[in-house]
Amino acid sequence: MRGLAAGNWKMNGTGESLSEIEALLAAHPTPGCEVLICPPATLLARLASMVHGTALKVGGQDCHAAASGAHTGDISAPMLAEAGADYVILGHSERRANHAESDAVVAAKVSAAQAAGLKAIVCVGETEAERDGGRTLDIITTQIEGSLPEGTDPACLVIAYEPVWAIGTGRTPTTDQIAEVHAALRAQLADRFGTDRIALLYGGSVKPSNAAEIFAIPHVNGALVGGASLKAADFGGIIEALSAA
Ligand code: 13P
Numbered sequence: 001m002r003g004l005a006a007g008n009w010k011m012n013g014t015g016e017s018l019s020e021i022e023a024l025l026a027a028h029p030t031p032g033c034e035v036l037i038c039p040p041a042t043l044l045a046r047l048a049s050m051v052h053g054t055a056l057k058v059g060g061q062d063c064h065a066a067a068s069g070a071h072t073g074d075i076s077a078p079m080l081a082e083a084g085a086d087y088v089i090l091g092h093s094e095r096r097a098n099h100a101e102s103d104a105v106v107a108a109k110v111s112a113a114q115a116a117g118l119k120a121i122v123c124v125g126e127t128e129a130e131r132d133g134g135r136t137l138d139i140i141t142t143q144i145e146g147s148l149p150e151g152t153d154p155a156c157l158v159i160a161y162e163p164v165w166a167i168g169t170g171r172t173p174t175t176d177q178i179a180e181v182h183a184a185l186r187a188q189l190a191d192r193f194g195t196d197r198i199a200l201l202y203g204g205s206v207k208p209s210n211a212a213e214i215f216a217i218p219h220v221n222g223a224l225v226g227g228a229s230l231k232a233a234d235f236g237g238i239i240e241a242l243s244a245a
Pocket residue numbers: 008092162166167168169170203204205206224225226227228
C-alpha cells in the first residue's frame with residue numbers, strides 16, 4: 001500500500017502561505033508516497049489549480065452532510081469536489097469538541113463525502129482521561145463503529161488515529177501504544193470490510209525527527225500532520241521519511 005502524508009493546515013494560512021507549497025513541489029517533485037494538503041477552504045481552489053498536474057493532492061477539512069441548503073457558513077461535499085478536492089477530513093477531534101460532532105453526525109458526512117466522489121479521512125482518538133482510565137481501545141472501536149455508515153466504500157476510506165492529548169502538544173504515544181491501536185483498527189476494519197487495504201494514519205505531534213520511528217510501526221501507513229505541515233522543510237522531512245519506510 002502506498003503511504004499517505006496528509007497535511008491539515010487547520011485555521012492557518014493565507015495566500016502568502018502558498019509559497020510553502022511552491023517550495024515543497026520544487027523539493028519533492030516525485031515523492032515516494034501520496035501527498036495531500038488540506039488548506040482552509042478559502043485557499044482550496046487556488047491551491048488546487050496551483051498543484052494541477054503535480055503529485056500533490058488537496059482536500060477539505062470538513063463538509064456538511066447535505067449537498068446544499070440553508071446552512072450558513074457550511075460547505076458541502078460537492079462544493080469541495082468542484083473546488084478541486086480529492087479528500088476531506090471528517091470527525092477531527094477539534095470538530096468533535098468545538099462543534100459537538102457526534103459519531104452519527106460524522107457518519108452522515110462520510111456518506112455525503114463518498115457520494116460526492118471524495119475520499120473520507122475519518123479521525124478517531126481518545127482523550128488523556130480516557131487513556132488513563134484504560135478505555136482507549138473501547139473508545140476507538142466505538143468511534144469507528146458509529147462514524148462509518150452503512151454503505152461505506154472501503155476503497156474511498158482512510159482512518160486517522162489521533163490521540164487528543166498528542167495533538168499540538170509535542171507529546172506522542174510510545175511506539176507500543178500506537179502499535180496496539182493500529183493493530184486493533186486493522187482487525188476491526190478487516191472484520192467489517194473484508195480488506196486490509198484501508199490506509200491507517202497516525203496523527204499528533206508528528207515531525208521530521210520522529211516520523212521514521214512512527215512509520216516503522218506495523219499498520220501505520222502514513223501521517224495526518226498539523227503544525228509540521230505548514231512549513232515545506234518540515235513537511236518535506238516527513239514525506240522523505242514515509243517514502244523511505
Ligand atoms: P499536530 O501535528 O499539530 O499535533 O496536529 C495533528 C492534527 O490534529 C492533524 O489533524
